[in-house]
Amino acid sequence: MIILEKRANPSQVWAFATPVLAVVLTMIVGGILFAALGKNPFVTIRTIFLDPLFSEFAWFYRPQLMIKGAPLVLIAIGLSFGFRAGVWNIGAEGQYIMGAIFGAAVGLALYPMELRLIFPAMVITGAFGGFLWAMIPGLLRVKFGTNEILVSLMLVYVAEQLLASMALGAMRNPDGMGFPGSRNLAQYASATSWINESAGMHWGVVTAFIAVIFAYVTLARHMFGFQVRLAGQSPRAAAFAGVNPQRLVLICLGVSGALAGMAGLFEVAGPAGQISIDFNVGYGFTAIIVAFLGRLHPVGILLAGGLMALTYIGGEIAQSNLGLPGAAIQLLQGMLLFFLLAVDVLTNYRIRIGGTA
Amino acid sequence: MTIKSILAAAIVAAGAATGAYADAHQTKVGFVYVGPIGDGGWTYEHDKGRLAVEAEFGDAVETVYVESVPEGPDAERVMTQMALQGADLIFTTSFGYMDPTINVAAKFPDVKFEHATGFKQAENVATYSARFYEGRAVQGHIAGNMTESNIIGYIGSFPIPEVIRGINSAYLHAREVNPDVEFKIVWAYTWFDPAKEAEAATVLIEQGADVILQHTDSTAPQAAAQAAGNVVTFGQASDMAEFGPFPRVSSIIDDWAPYYIARTKAVMDGTWTSGNTWDGIGAGMVGIGEISDAVPADVKASAEALRDSLSDGSYHAFTGPVNKQDGSVWLADGETADDGTLAGMNFYVEGITGDIPQ
Numbered sequence: 001m002i003i004l005e006k007r008a009n010p011s012q013v014w015a016f017a018t019p020v021l022a023v024v025l026t027m028i029v030g031g032i033l034f035a036a037l038g039k040n041p042f043v044t045i046r047t048i049f050l051d052p053l054f055s056e057f058a059w060f061y062r063p064q065l066m067i068k069g070a071p072l073v074l075i076a077i078g079l080s081f082g083f084r085a086g087v088w089n090i091g092a093e094g095q096y097i098m099g100a101i102f103g104a105a106v107g108l109a110l111y112p113m114e115l116r117l118i119f120p121a122m123v124i125t126g127a128f129g130g131f132l133w134a135m136i137p138g139l140l141r142v143k144f145g146t147n148e149i150l151v152s153l154m155l156v157y158v159a160e161q162l163l164a165s166m167a168l169g170a171m172r173n174p175d176g177m178g179f180p181g182s183r184n185l186a187q188y189a190s191a192t193s194w195i196n197e198s199a200g201m202h203w204g205v206v207t208a209f210i211a212v213i214f215a216y217v218t219l220a221r222h223m224f225g226f227q228v229r230l231a232g233q234s235p236r237a238a239a240f241a242g243v244n245p246q247r248l249v250l251i252c253l254g255v256s257g258a259l260a261g262m263a264g265l266f267e268v269a270g271p272a273g274q275i276s277i278d279f280n281v282g283y284g285f286t287a288i289i290v291a292f293l294g295r296l297h298p299v300g301i302l303l304a305g306g307l308m309a310l311t312y313i314g315g316e317i318a319q320s321n322l323g324l325p326g327a328a329i330q331l332l333q334g335m336l337l338f339f340l341l342a343v344d345v346l347t348n349y350r351i352r353i354g355g356t357a
Numbered sequence: 358m359t360i361k362s363i364l365a366a367a368i369v370a371a372g373a374a375t376g377a378y379a380d381a382h383q384t385k386v387g388f389v390y391v392g393p394i395g396d397g398g399w400t401y402e403h404d405k406g407r408l409a410v411e412a413e414f415g416d417a418v419e420t421v422y423v424e425s426v427p428e429g430p431d432a433e434r435v436m437t438q439m440a441l442q443g444a445d446l447i448f449t450t451s452f453g454y455m456d457p458t459i460n461v462a463a464k465f466p467d468v469k470f471e472h473a474t475g476f477k478q479a480e481n482v483a484t485y486s487a488r489f490y491e492g493r494a495v496q497g498h499i500a501g502n503m504t505e506s507n508i509i510g511y512i513g514s515f516p517i518p519e520v521i522r523g524i525n526s527a528y529l530h531a532r533e534v535n536p537d538v539e540f541k542i543v544w545a546y547t548w549f550d551p552a553k554e555a556e557a558a559t560v561l562i563e564q565g566a567d568v569i570l571q572h573t574d575s576t577a578p579q580a581a582a583q584a585a586g587n588v589v590t591f592g593q594a595s596d597m598a599e600f601g602p603f604p605r606v607s608s609i610i611d612d613w614a615p616y617y618i619a620r621t622k623a624v625m626d627g628t629w630t631s632g633n634t635w636d637g638i639g640a641g642m643v644g645i646g647e648i649s650d651a652v653p654a655d656v657k658a659s660a661e662a663l664r665d666s667l668s669d670g671s672y673h674a675f676t677g678p679v680n681k682q683d684g685s686v687w688l689a690d691g692e693t694a695d696d697g698t699l700a701g702m703n704f705y706v707e708g709i710t711g712d713i714p715q
Contacts, residue, residue, distance in 0.1 A: 057441045064434055168516060169715040177476065178703040179517055184456065271430035276453065277515060277546055281427040316435050319423040321442065326393060326424040329557050 004349040014347040019293055019300070022340040023307070030332045039322055047322060048314030063200025066273050069309035071096070071263040073208040073302055075287035077215050078259030080296040082252035084219075084233040089253055091137065091144075091152030092260040093284025094159035095130035099261025100268035101159075101166055102129025104275050106213070107191035108171055108182055120245055122202070125218045130261015131157065131254050138253035138354055142246045150252065157207040160280065167277045184271035193270035204266025208305075211259060217300040228252070260284060308333070384446070384625050386410060386617075387439035388422040389432060389453035392549040397593060398574030398594035399548060400424065403450045403473075406613030413618045417625070428453025429439035435460040441467045446624045448617065449473065451548070458482060469629050471620060474519055476700060477606050478631055485616060488637030489519065490526040490699070491667045492609035493570075494674040495645050495660050496591050499529030499607060500568040501538050502656040503589045510561025511542045512554060512571040512578055516714045518702040525706045526674045527570055531662070532708055540709055541566055551577035556564070562588055579605055589649040589651075607660070608646030615641060635696065636667040675699065 027049070031041030052061035075092045082089045089095075103126030110118055137151035171182040195201040219225035231238040231248055239245065263283065272279055290308050294300030315329030335354045388407050407420050420446065423435045434455050440461060446469045449458045455475035462470045470482040478484055500509050509531060513520050524542060531538045541564055543557040549693045554573045558581035566606055568589040571578045579600040582588035590600065592608025615642055616634065623629040624668035626641035636642035645664050648657045676686030682705040688694060705713060 049619070057438070059438065060441060067430065090703065161544075165714070172715075176700050179452075179476075180515060267430075273430075273456070276429070278453070281431065312431075315509060316426075316431075316438060318424055320387065320421045320435070320439055323421070 001353070003352040004345065006349055007347075010221060010347050011350075015295065018343045018347055019295065019304070019340060021343050021346075022293070022336060025339045025343070026332060026335045029335060033328065033331065034324070037324065037328060039324060044046065044318055044322060044324065047318045048311060048329075050314075051317050052310055052313045055317075061317075063198065064313055065306060065309045066185035066200040066205045067137050067202070068312050069305040070202070070205040070208040070288075071267055071283045072287050072290045072308055073305035074204060074211055074263040074266075075256075075260045076206075076290040076294065076301045076305060077211045077298060078256030079287060079291045080215065080294070080298070080301060081228055081293055082256050083232075084251050084296050085248055086235070087249050088149045089137070089152050089250040089256045090136060090149050090288065091154075091156045091284070092256060092287055093282065094152070095133045095257040095260035095282055096246045096264035096267075096284045097156075097159040097163050097280050098133040099126040099130035099264035100272075100275065100279060101171075101264075102132075102261065103265030104171065104182060104185060104268050107185050107188065108275075109270065111183060111191075112187060114190045118271070119193070119203075122191060122264060126265025127258040130264065131258040133261070134253040134257020135250070138250045141249055148249070152253075156284070162276045163275065163279060167275050169278075171193045171275045173274075180277055182275040184247050184273040185269040186271075191269055193266045202266060202269065202270040204263060205261060207266065209302075213300045219298065224251070225231055260287075286333075287291055289333070293336065293340055299333060307336075311336070381447060382417060384414070384418045384621065385442075385444045386418055386624075387422045387436075387447040388420065389435055389439070389446040389447065389449045389451075389454060390422060391426065391428065391576055393424050393451070394422070394572050396549050397597065398451070399577045400574065402595050402611040403613055405450070406617040407448075409614035410617050410621050414621065414625075418621060426454075429457070433457040433461055435530055436470075437464070440465040444468060446471065446621060446629075452515075452519070458635060467573060469620075469624055478633060480631055483620075483629075483631045483633065485634040485636075486519070487611055487642040487707050488635060488674075489609060489611075490522040491637040491674050492643045492645060493523040493526040494530045494667060495664050496570055496607065496609065497527035497530030498534060498663050499648070499652060499656060499660050500527065500570060500589065500591075501533065501535035502569045503606070503652065504531075504535065504538060505645040506565045506567045507535065507537045508539050508541060508565045510558070510564070510566030510569045510571065511540055512557045512561070512573050513542055513544045514531060514548050514572050515546060516613050516702060521698055521705070523572055524709065525582055525702070528709050529675070529679065529706060532685065542709075545573055547573065549574045551575040554578050555581045558582060559585075576600065592646050598646065601647070602649030603651040605649070606651050607648045610644035610646050612641055612644050638664060639670060681705070682707055682709060 027045050031045050034044040035041045079089055079092060101202045103122040106122045106125050137148040137153060140146040140151055141148045150337060167180045173181060173183045193202040193204055230241060231243055290301060290304045294304035311333055318324040319326055390400045394400055394404040410418060411420050426435050428434050428451060436447060448471045449472045452474045455472055455477055458470050458472045458690055459477050459479060462479055465483055472482060474483050474486045475484050520656055528540050541561055543561060545553050545557050547553055552577050555577040558569055560576035562585045569578055570591060571593045575593055576597055579590050579597055582590045582604040588604055589606055590604040592605050594611050596608045596610050597605050648660055673693035675694035677692040678690045679688040681687045
């Protein structure tokens with residue numbers, strides 16, 4: 001008989017081992033799945049996880065990893081504060097869209113003026129846009145006790161409608177022959193977030209790295225970091241320690257909203273280039289997986305963001321080189337979170353076989 | 358190093374690499390799809406075109422594809438990757454791939470690109486599309502005859518010229534046979550999302566529509582109409598015959614196979630040149646699916662006559678007199694629309710209520 005026995009303290013070893021174990025299990029089960037689809041499992045796994053890094057064309061894929069990973073890491077870092085403190089912002093996708101709309105509005109309004117200040121102004125308004133959108137669920141929770149999970153999620157769909165309206169109306173490119181979509185900000189020197197396109201460097205990548213360091217220091221050394229951790233582990237203790245829970249909710253949502261907004265702005269002014277109807281591709285949702293896969297730890301999130309980007313890019317290579325269906329890749333990504341949550345049991349419980357309680 | 362020099366080096370490397378392990382005679386053709394190949398509509402038909410290329414040329418070609426590629430930076434990466442892996446010809450099959458196609462094509466001057474439904478061309482980028490509005494004329498004709506509530510529901514995808522052309526064409530030909538007909542238009546803002554499409558269909562049916570036309574790619578509206586019981590639909594992009602003979606009474610079928618085969622052949626022969634292809638029923642790029650027996654025989658006959666007149670060019674789907682929605686004259690009596698106006702069409706014709714989303 002198998003018995004799960006609760007550990008007195010969560011296992012430190014397993015806390016670090018479970019993400020690795022989840023990746024290994026995903027590879028194994030994914031390999032079985034690929035074999036069932038008639039593909040060589042070893043070649044497929046190698047294509048997805050190693051080819052972007054070490055193949056003949058890795059010089060092209062490595063910069064792409066940064067482009068794909070940067071928004072994931074930036075958003076996930078913001079989410080991790082709230083998730084540690086028990087504040088569940090599920091609507092980062094909407095905040096990402098609002099950041100892009102707000103920031104792009106500044107750039108488009110000033111087109112074609114060339115001024116060094118334009119891009120910094122766009123970053124600030126982008127962050128403000130995301131912040132503002134996150135404040136809606138924040139204030140509603142603080143004032144009326146609404147559930148921020150539902151409100152933030154619903155606001156994603158509102159933001160999507162607003163995005164479509166912007167692409168078709170106010171922000172439509174006047175020289176675009178009546179087609180939806182704004183001017184291309186990536187081709188506007190004062191507004192682009194690109195630093196070096198062929199190296200995959202844009203300001204979003206730089207900001208993601210800064211955010212990782214900043215989050216690490218905050219959590220390890222700063223009073224706010226302590227409050228976040230305390231509120232998550234023991235709300236009662238936090239209250240006794242003088243943590244203002246309402247302020248904590250607002251700060252957590254505000255930080256995650258602002259970072260998601262910035263991620264949206266960096267994307268719209270660089271890789272995406274323009275406000276279009278389907279500008280958002282789900283970074284805000286995928287970042288939730290990244291945050292948990294990275295154990296809500298800044299360095300972990302950096303690694304998890306890289307891994308997630310790897311599965312996207314490797315997945316595309318596997319599709320076009322091996323003829324793997326697109327859904328198989330999505331399945332693989334879903335499996336990653338599933339196995340992580342499943343093996344997480346080992347962090348808090350120990351398995352006993354055949355013993356008595 | 359500049360982008361150009363890196364890419365130049367890469368192209369040389371790619372060329373050397375493909376030469377090393379691929380059959381020198383094998384032509385590699387890539388396809389970038391916006392939906393899954395199993396969508397039963399748009400992407401499904403493009404993939405049938407791909408399979409037709411394989412069947413036609415056998416071992417002389419290798420085809421590759423990536424499905425469900427979002428329109429944006431991801432598309433650019435997928436195209437670059439295909440070019441790097443030695444593709445000679447790449448078909449990018451959605452409107453939103455326009456700028457990514459142009460960007461990638463500029464970096465790979467030796468690779469030929471074909472962009473569906475767009476308007477930007479280059480030395481190595483051709484565009485192609487089908488005159489779906491001809492098929493819409495036949496649909497409108499049948500719809501106008503079939504409706505009893507005189508309310509026809511229309512599920513639009515994105516308010517771009519291609520979709521607006523279809524609405525106008527369907528409306529003009531529905532009104533021709535039924536002056537009381539009214540169009541209710543819902544914008545889904547997606548090409549493929551079964552849940553959203555089903556919802557749109559249900560809303561339209563609740564508002565009294567007993568015919569649903571769709572410009573989205575899934576079969577969800579067909580299923581919604583089937584559940585409602587008395588609502589007529591038309592297959593979109595693909596025949597969707599599994600919903601016939603009712604609710605699906607006919608369909609517009611995209612047939613890309615002849616074009617894909619011809620363009621692949623041109624690349625193999627070294628005769629490929631850029632250009633813009635816009636073919637309709639006559640050239641076989643647009644097919645009208647079997648009109649089922651749920652349609653009265655006289656309506657079926659007149660619809661087929663309309664199809665044939667569009668096919669042999671004796672009739673143009675936009676023939677005056679036609680006014681714009683605001684009442685101003687667009688086409689004088691007997692005048693036909695020019696391709697330039699049709700390509701950028703952003704207005705409704707007189708009689709359609711509501712505004713194009715701005």
